[in-house]
Every structure is written in C-alpha cells, then in structure tokens.
Amino acid sequence: xxxxxxxxxRILLASLGxxxxxxxxxxxxxLSLDSLADALERVNxxxxxxxxxxxxxxxxxxxxxxxxxxxxxxxxxxxxxxPCIAEMPSLDALAAxxxxxxxxVLPVSIDTEGLPAVKSFYESNRLDHLPMLLDPDxxxxxxxxxxxxxxxxxxxxxxxxxxxxxGAVQWDTKKSIAMLRNLxxxxxxxx
Amino acid sequence: xxxxxxxxxxxxxxALFLASASARAATSGWVxxxxxxxxxxxxxxxxxxxxxxDAGLEFRLAPGWHxxxxxxxxxxxxxxxxxxxxxxxxxxxxxxxxxxxxxxxGLQTYGYVGTVVLPIAxxxxxxxxxxxxxxxxxxxACRDICVPFHxxxxxxxxxxxxxxxxxxxxIAAARARVPGDLAELGLKLVRAEVAPSGAAxxxxxxxxxxxxxxxxxxxxxxxxLPRGAPSQPHLVPGNEGSRVMLVLRGIDAPAAxxxxxxxxxxxxxxxxxxxxxxxxxxxxxxxxxxxxPLSVPLSLLAIAFLGGLLLNxxxxxLPVLALxxxxxxxxxxxxxxxxxxxxxxxxxxxxxxxxxxxxALIGLKEAGASVGWGIQFQEPWFxxxxxxxxxxxxxxxxxxxxxxxxxxxxxxxxAGHRRRHLGAFLTGAFATLLATSCSAPFVGTAVGFALxxxxxxxxxxxxxxxxxxxxxxxxxxxxxxxxxxxxxxxPWMVRLARVFGVFLLGTALWLVLVLLQVGGGTAALAVGxxxxxxxxxxxxxxxxxxxxxxxxxxxTAAASGLVAAAILAxxxxxxxxxTEASQRQMAGxxxxxxxxxxxxxxxxxKRVLVDVxxxxxxxxxxxxxxxxxxxxxxxxxxxxxxxxLRADWTRPDPAVTRYLQSFGRYGVxxxxxxxxxxxxxxxxxxxxxxxxxxxxxxxxxGMREAAER
Numbered sequence: 001x002x003x004x005x006x007x008x009x010r011i012l013l014a015s016l017g018x019x020x021x022x023x024x025x026x027x028x029x030x031l032s033l034d035s036l037a038d039a040l041e042r043v044n045x046x047x048x049x050x051x052x053x054x055x056x057x058x059x060x061x062x063x064x065x066x067x068x069x070x071x072x073x074x075x076x077x078x079x080x081x082x083p084c085i086a087e088m089p090s091l092d093a094l095a096a097x098x099x100x101x102x103x104x105v106l107p108v109s110i111d112t113e114g115l116p117a118v119k120s121f122y123e124s125n126r127l128d129h130l131p132m133l134l135d136p137d138x139x140x141x142x143x144x145x146x147x148x149x150x151x152x153x154x155x156x157x158x159x160x161x162x163x164x165x166x167g168a169v170q171w172d173t174k175k176s177i178a179m180l181r182n183l184x185x186x187x188x189x190x191x
Numbered sequence: 192x193x194x195x196x197x198x199x200x201x202x203x204x205x206a207l208f209l210a211s212a213s214a215r216a217a218t219s220g221w222v223x224x225x226x227x228x229x230x231x232x233x234x235x236x237x238x239x240x241x242x243x244x245d246a247g248l249e250f251r252l253a254p255g256w257h258x259x260x261x262x263x264x265x266x267x268x269x270x271x272x273x274x275x276x277x278x279x280x281x282x283x284x285x286x287x288x289x290x291x292x293x294x295x296x297g298l299q300t301y302g303y304v305g306t307v308v309l310p311i312a313x314x315x316x317x318x319x320x321x322x323x324x325x326x327x328x329x330x331x332a333c334r335d336i337c338v339p340f341h342x343x344x345x346x347x348x349x350x351x352x353x354x355x356x357x358x359x360x361x362i363a364a365a366r367a368r369v370p371g372d373l374a375e376l377g378l379k380l381v382r383a384e385v386a387p388s389g390a391a392x393x394x395x396x397x398x399x400x401x402x403x404x405x406x407x408x409x410x411x412x413x414x415x416l417p418r419g420a421p422s423q424p425h426l427v428p429g430n431e432g433s434r435v436m437l438v439l440r441g442i443d444a445p446a447a448x449x450x451x452x453x454x455x456x457x458x459x460x461x462x463x464x465x466x467x468x469x470x471x472x473x474x475x476x477x478x479x480x481x482x483x484p485l486s487v488p489l490s491l492l493a494i495a496f497l498g499g500l501l502l503n504x505x506x507x508x509l510p511v512l513a514l515x516x517x518x519x520x521x522x523x524x525x526x527x528x529x530x531x532x533x534x535x536x537x538x539x540x541x542x543x544x545x546x547x548x549x550x551a552l553i554g555l556k557e558a559g560a561s562v563g564w565g566i567q568f569q570e571p572w573f574x575x576x577x578x579x580x581x582x583x584x585x586x587x588x589x590x591x592x593x594x595x596x597x598x599x600x601x602x603x604x605x606a607g608h609r610r611r612h613l614g615a616f617l618t619g620a621f622a623t624l625l626a627t628s629c630s631a632p633f634v635g636t637a638v639g640f641a642l643x644x645x646x647x648x649x650x651x652x653x654x655x656x657x658x659x660x661x662x663x664x665x666x667x668x669x670x671x672x673x674x675x676x677x678x679x680x681x682p683w684m685v686r687l688a689r690v691f692g693v694f695l696l697g698t699a700l701w702l703v704l705v706l707l708q709v710g711g712g713t714a715a716l717a718v719g720x721x722x723x724x725x726x727x728x729x730x731x732x733x734x735x736x737x738x739x740x741x742x743x744x745x746x747t748a749a750a751s752g753l754v755a756a757a758i759l760a761x762x763x764x765x766x767x768x769x770t771e772a773s774q775r776q777m778a779g780x781x782x783x784x785x786x787x788x789x790x791x792x793x794x795x796x797k798r799v800l801v802d803v804x805x806x807x808x809x810x811x812x813x814x815x816x817x818x819x820x821x822x823x824x825x826x827x828x829x830x831x832x833x834x835x836l837r838a839d840w841t842r843p844d845p846a847v848t849r850y851l852q853s854f855g856r857y858g859v860x861x862x863x864x865x866x867x868x869x870x871x872x873x874x875x876x877x878x879x880x881x882x883x884x885x886x887x888x889x890x891x892x893g894m895r896e897a898a899e900r
Contacts, residue, residue, distance in 0.1 A: 078337075079266075080266055080267055080337075081331075081333070081337040082265075082267065082296065082298050082333055082337065083295070083333065083335060083337060084337070085266050085296075086296035086297070086298065147336065148333075148338035149336060150336065150337075151336070166336055168335070
C-alpha cells in the first residue's frame with residue numbers, strides 16, 4: 001500500500017531538494033563588513049594626533065582644534081578605494097544617529113581630483129549626512145603614517161586619539177554607537 | 192702564506208664574478224613589502240642588435256591582495272609607470288594580460304592576483320647600445336585596506352648578444368595571456384545592441400557566432416562606460432544556428448548615453464583564451480532580437496501545446512494509455528458529473544506534474560546544474576524507481592494490489608469519489624513522468640526555448656505542454672456523454688488489463704536494458720532481479736488471500752523494502768560502469784564525438800554528421816533503425832568524404848550538454864550536418880527522414896560536389 005504513494009512523493013522531494021539547493025547557493029548580497037568591536041585597536045594611553053589640516057567644500061581650511069569638545073570619528077578614504085566605498089553608507093547612517101550625542105563624523109578624502117570627485121561620489125551614493133572634507137595632497141595620510149585606507153581614528157572630546165580602526169567596519173549598529181560614546185569620554189588624567 | 196694569498200685572490204675573483212653575474216641578471220630588485228612588491232624584468236641579458244627589448248613589470252601579491260587592470264571597474268586605480276630618467280629609451284608599450292573579475296563587498300572590479308607580469312615592448316633609440324630603464328611605478332594594491340604603492344625600479348642592460356635570461360619564459364607566458372582578436376577564438380561579432388532597462392539603466396547585448404560551442408561560462412569586461420561596471424554576463428543561445436548572445440545587465444547609464452558610444456570589450460573564456468574587440472552599440476530592435484526574460488511569444492506556447500498533444504501518441508505513453516482506457520471504461524454508466532470530475536482530476540494531475548517538473552528544472556538550473564529534457568533518464572536511481580513502479584502498476588492491472596491513496600491522505604478523502612479523484616490525479620502524474628522520456632516533434636523546440644530563459648517562461652511553456660498532454664481528458668470532461676458510447680465494463684476489461692499488464696512489464700524490461708547502458712551490468716542485473724522478486728512477492732501476497740493478514744503485511748513490507756533496495760542497488764552498482772556504455776555506442780563507422788574530432792573533420796574538408804543520442808531516447812533509436820542504418824542513407828554515410836560522430840548523452844556529459852546548448856537545444860535527438868558549404872552546421876529535424884538527411888548532405892557539400900562533377 002505504501003509503495004503506491006512513493007512515486008509522486010519522490011517527485012515532490014526531488015523538487016523540494018532542488019529548490020532547497022537554490023536557496024543555499026544564492027550568494028548573499030549583504031556586505032560582509034567587520035564589526036567595530038573586532039576591528040578596533042584601543043590607543044592606551046590616548047595619544048595626541050599629529051598636526052593636520054583639511055579643506056571644507058567651501059574652501060575653508062580647518063584643523064582638529066575647530067572641533068574641540070566634540071567626539072570625532074576621523075575617517076581617511078578615497079573614491080577609488082573599494083573597502084572605503086563599501087563602508088561609506090554605514091558612516092553616513094552613523095553620522096545621522098550619533099549627532100545628538102555630540103559626536104561628529106569627519107571623512108577626509110585624499111582623492112587628487114578634490115571636490116569634483118568627492119561631490120559626484122556623494123551624489124551617486126546618496127550620502128546626505130557627511131561633510132565633504134578634502135586633502136588632495138595626501139598630507140593627512142602621510143602625517144598619520146597610514147598603512148592604507150580606509151583608516152579611522154576615534155578622538156575624544158579632549159582631542160586625543162583613543163582608538164584606531166584599519167579597514168572597513170559596520171559603523172551604524174547599536175553596539176558600535178555605544179562603544180564610540182564610551183571611547184570619546186576623556187579619561188581624567190592621573191596626578 | 193703564498194697559497195693563502197692565492198686562495199683569497201681566487202675567492203675575491205669569484206665574489207666579483209658572482210656580483211657581476213647578478214648585475215647581468217635581467218631584473219631590477221623587488222620593491223615593496225610582504226603584501227605587494229614589483230620589479231622590472233627583461234627577457235634578454237643584453238640589448239642585442241634588433242633595437243627592441245622584451246621587458247616586463249612583475250608583480251608579486253600575497254594571498255587576498257589584488258592589483259587592478261587598465262580598466263579597474265567600480266573602484267581601484269590601474270598601475271601607472273613613467274620612464275623619466277631612462278637612457279636610450281625611445282618608447283615602451285605596456286600590454287595587459289586578460290584580467291580576473293574580483294568582486295568584493297558587492298563591487299565589481301577587474302584586476303590580477305598572485306603573480307602577474309605586464310609585458311612591455313621596449314624600443315631603443317640606438318640599437319646595439321646599452322639601455323638603462325628607470326621606471327617610476329605607482330600602483331594600488333588592496334585587500335581589506337587599499338595601499339597606494341610607489342616603486343622606483345632600475346634596470347640596466349649592457350650591449351651585447353641578446354641571450355635569453357631566466358625570465359624569458361615568464362615574459363613569453365605573459366604575452367600569451369594578452370587577449371588577441373575574436374577571429375583567433377573562432378568567433379565573430381554580429382551585432383552589439385543596447386536597450387533601456389528601468390529608469391536610468393540599460394542592458395547591452397552582444398550577438399556572437401562561430402565556435403560558440405566552446406563558450407562555457409565566459410566573462411566580459413567593458414571599457415568606455417560613463418560609470419559603473421556591470422557584473423558577469425549571461426550567455427543565452429541565439430535564435431539561429433551557432434549564434435549566442437552575451438547579455439550584460441546593470442549598465443548604470445540610460446540607453447541613450449550608450450548608443451553610438453565607442454566601447455571596448457574583452458572576452459575571456461578559460462586560461463589563455465581571451466579576445467578584445469571594439470563596438471559602438473546600436474539601439475535594440477524593440478520587436479525583440481533581445482531575449483526578454485518575461486515574455487514568451489504566443490507561437491512558442493502554441494508549439495509547446497502541440498508538442499504536448501503529440502506526446503499522447505508517443506510509444507512511451509503507451510502504458511498509461513492502458514490506464515486511461517481502464518479509467519474511462521470504468522466511468523461507463525457513471526453519471527456525467529462524476530465522470531467529468533474524474534477526467535478533470537486526471538488533467539489536473541498532468542498539469543500539476545508538469546508544474547512540478549518545471550519547478551525542479553528551475554531549481555536545478557539556478558543551482559547551476561546542467562539541465563535538459565530527459566535528464567532524469569541519465570540517473571540510475573530514476574530508472575530503478577521507474578522499473579519498480581512499472582511492476583507495481585502491472586500488479587495493479589492484474590488485481591494483485593490496488594494502488595490507492597496513502598492512509599494519511601485518505602483521512603481527508605472521506606467520500607469514495609474523492610479517493611477516485613486522487614487516483615485519477617496520480618494517473619495523470621504518472622503519464623507525465625513517462626512522457627518525459629519521449630521527445631515528440633515540437634517538444635524539443637519548446638523545451639529548448641524555455642530552458643534558455645528564466646523561471647517564468649519555463650513554467651509557462653511546461654504548463655502549455657501539460658495542457659496539450661491532457662487534451663484527451665479535457666475533451667472527455669467537456670463531453671462526458673462520450674463515455675456512454677464506451678462498452679460497459681465486463682470480462683473484456685479484465686482480459687485487456689492482463690494484456691496491458693504484460694505491456695507494462697515489457698516497459699520495465701526496457702528500462703532495465705537502458706539501466707544496463709546507463710548504470711552498467713551489475714546495476715541492471717541487481718534491479719532486474721529485485722523487480723522480478725517484487726513481482727513474485729506481490730503475486731504470493733495475492734495468493735495468500737485475505738485470511739493470512741500477518742503474512743500479507745510481511746509481504747507488503749518486503750515489497751516496499753525491495754523498491755528501496757532497487758534504487759540503492761542501481762546507484763551502488765554504478766561504480767565501474769562508465770566505459771561500458773560509451774563503447775557500446777561506437778559500433779561500426781561511428782567515432783566518439785569531441786570538438787577536436789569535429790574541427791579536424793571540417794578542416795579536412797569532409798562532411799560531418801554529428802548524431803547526439805541516448806540509450807533511453809526512443810526517437811533516437813527509431814531514427815537510427817529506420818533512417819541512419821538503412822539504405823539509402825547508410826550508403827551515403829559510408830562514402831569516403833563523410834565523417835560520422837556520435838555524441839552519447841546516455842549519462843550526463845557536460846561536453847555534449849554544451850554542444851546541445853550551443854544550438855539552443857536541451858534534449859535529444861539532435862543531428863547536425865557540417866560541410867564545406869555549411870560551416871555552422873545544418874540542423875536536421877527531430878524525426879529523421881532519409882530525404883532530409885540526403886538533402887542536407889548534398890547542401891553541405893555544396894560547391895565542392897558541383898566542382899567534382
């Protein structure tokens with residue numbers, strides 16, 4: 001009696017199996033960015049950053065001193081750098097969520113073409129919450145002695161580097177935001 | 192003391208010699224770090240007298256690191272080299288070996304990994320004079336981070352005889368990887384078209400023809416797009432002959448911006464096989480030479496319907512004919528409503544199984560498996576299962592068992608007629624499964640079109656075929672009064688049932704013979720014995736009558752066990768079967784099909800007949816028996832200038848599958864005649880006639896034959 005129903009059931013199983021195979025072989029489209037917790041290098045004791053400056057979109061030259069009192073996520077990037085492109089949307093989302101906590105996201109581009117390259121990149125990737133900061137001569141990268149980009153620095157409200165991240169990470173998670181809020185609190189100097 | 196001084200002098204000279212030997216080595220030093228480094232190399236150890244030097248830029252990258260091609264894609268920078276400070280250099284031209292597609296974080300980039308040499312053709316100002324190359328190289332190497340590297344490379348070549356250095360082989364190999372032109376791959380660009388896709392995107396379609404059978408999974412790199420980099424192209428069979436279409440989706444610009452734009456394409460297919468060509472896309476003809484994934488022309492649906500209709504009269508559906516007749520006769524005398532419902536249930540069974548078949552093929556295709564019509568017959572487990580099912584149905588026809596609904600579903604079917612409906616449904620499903628072993632005329636065309644497209648066309652075409660196959664049931668349901676004309680049930684039914692039971696056993700025997708070719712002797716023997724055992728068990732069970740309930744249950748369990756055992760036996764017995772099948776087919780004048788044999792035969796100016804066949808394909812056997820192996824065709828095929836190639840698809844064979852797909856076909860039979868006058872091949876109809884074969888042979892010979900006359 002049982003044998004009679006095996007035939008259509010087998011067809012069903014075979015097709016289910018085939019469809020199951022389809023599900024597993026579909027490549028995941030989600031970006032495989034590291035988490036901040038994994039990629040963060042704490043800088044202990046906090047170090048003073050090198051003297052750097054960069055230009056805004058309107059041509060005004062700024063230094064880190066202009067942001068004293070705010071926590072900073074300083075990100076060195078370029079529009080030709082694959083991992084940088086991958087993390088920009090998440091930096092954009094971070095900038096929106098973390099602004100209420102008095103923390104600013106500063107992406108500094110070392111594109112040699114300067115503003116036109118950065119502007120068209122922001123437009124095609126719909127980055128609305130990030131400022132355009134330019135360093136076309138690459139002095140910032142040089143000053144920090146970077147191994148490569150993207151490299152990000154977490155700077156506390158006292159203006160000192162408390163963390164360093166090499167490579168692209170997923171910035172806009174609850175966990176990352178909590179870590180950042182923690183990192184920008186200046187540790188009282190002993191003695 | 193004096194001896195020691197001599198020794199020291201000798202050591203000193205040796206050291207000097209070694210030092211100068213390395214200075215004579217045709218390389219600069221490596222510059223970089225453990226992730227990426229670069230050096231200049233030359234093929235010769237001196238500048239010679241020709242005034243040219245074969246140089247190269249050799250990159251060495253750690254695992255995970257990559258550099259970029261001259262067109263990097265969505266991100267990246269290509270290596271750039273300036274020769275300022277070189278002496279006796281007129282100019283240096285960099286060539287680019289075929290790139291690799293590197294996808295990271297969803298970004299499409301083109302570049303190189305591992306070790307790569309960019310060959311540089313150097314021309315000297317003054318031939319025969321020494322050369323000093325000073326290369327200022329900027330390149331970007333990325334993995335999780337991107338590092339812009341800067342290297343200053345110095346290489347001096349003295350004047351002298353241009354003996355090959357140790358790196359000559361490296362540079363020659365790199366040159367071989369530089370893409371040539373399409374003709375070297377045996378291909379020709381027919382047309383490049385662009386069509387809009389959505390608001391601000393477009394689709395590029397390149398139509399190629401020629402040696403397209405060898406294109407498995409090619410990749411295509413585009414230069415000259417205003418922005419973005421499309422992902423890997425889809426290869427789609429074209430509408431005629433050996434034409435294929437490369438479809439590039441996700442072009443990040445409206446079609447208007449792409450029309451007339453000078454674009455450069457680099458096609459890669461396997462190592463060392465790449466070609467670069469240029470094209471300016473024209474707007475696509477909206478009437479559709481472009482394969483539109485969602486649209487299925489009405490004519491194709493009609494063809495699929497006709498194919499399904501014809502499947503009704505194919506010999507493989509014969510066993511089910513018996514069941515159909517039994518079913519219809521049982522309805523004689525039944526009230527019209529019930530008859531109609533049963534017939535519709537059967538039609539439903541057919542349609543549902545075609546839908547399931549379509550679903551299975553879609554799933555397999557998405558998973559990247561090679562699909563085709565009848566591929567289930569390439570699998571020993573399927574043949575074993577079908578054999579056992581034949582035995583079960585024969586036992587059913589002889590009244591030994593009753594094929595009914597399983598206990599679980601029976602609970603839902605409380606009323607008697609529901610159970611009958613399910614039986615009718617299963618009959619329809621069974622008919623479908625058997626029908627798939629046949630390829631009626633039209634079915635091949637319809638299936639070929641469907642399997643080349645996406646899920647929706649496949650489903651639509653298969654449902655159209657199912658509709659065709661279920662026409663007898665639908666006609667019956669439309670006019671149930673017909674059943675009144677059938678003779679009433681009587682002893683004639685029982686006799687007919689016995690006869691059809693024997694037919695089913697005959698089909699089971701045929702399946703075992705096919706298994707012999709697909710799975711080998713061991714598997715076939717095992718399954719044959721188990722099938723016989725099953726028949727015996729069921730017969731014994733029937734003999735027991737209703738009294739010995741316990742023994743009957745044992746028999747039932749044994750029967751189920753035998754069925755499972757047969758399937759296992761088929762798969763296990765397959766080990767060591769392989770060569771048997773292929774040798775059997777190569778009887779007489781037929782040679783096994785390979786692309787090389789085909790190319791060879793055509794190069795020799797012969798006419799070539801390629802016959803793609805399978806042991807389980809009934810039409811193929813009919814073709815062979817009635818046309819190919821009989822006069823006058825056999826005589827024409829035995830002529831000296833004719834080469835006969837047989838491609839065996841009895842078991843899965845990717846080379847044969849690719850050949851089929853190059854003609855847009857997904858099933859057997861396929862017969863193609865090549866000749867001096869028809870290099871792309873003349874495709875013969877599915878069901879061969881001697882006239883068609885002779886005519887094709889004549890056409891293929893074309894002018895040659897006329898000249899010989």
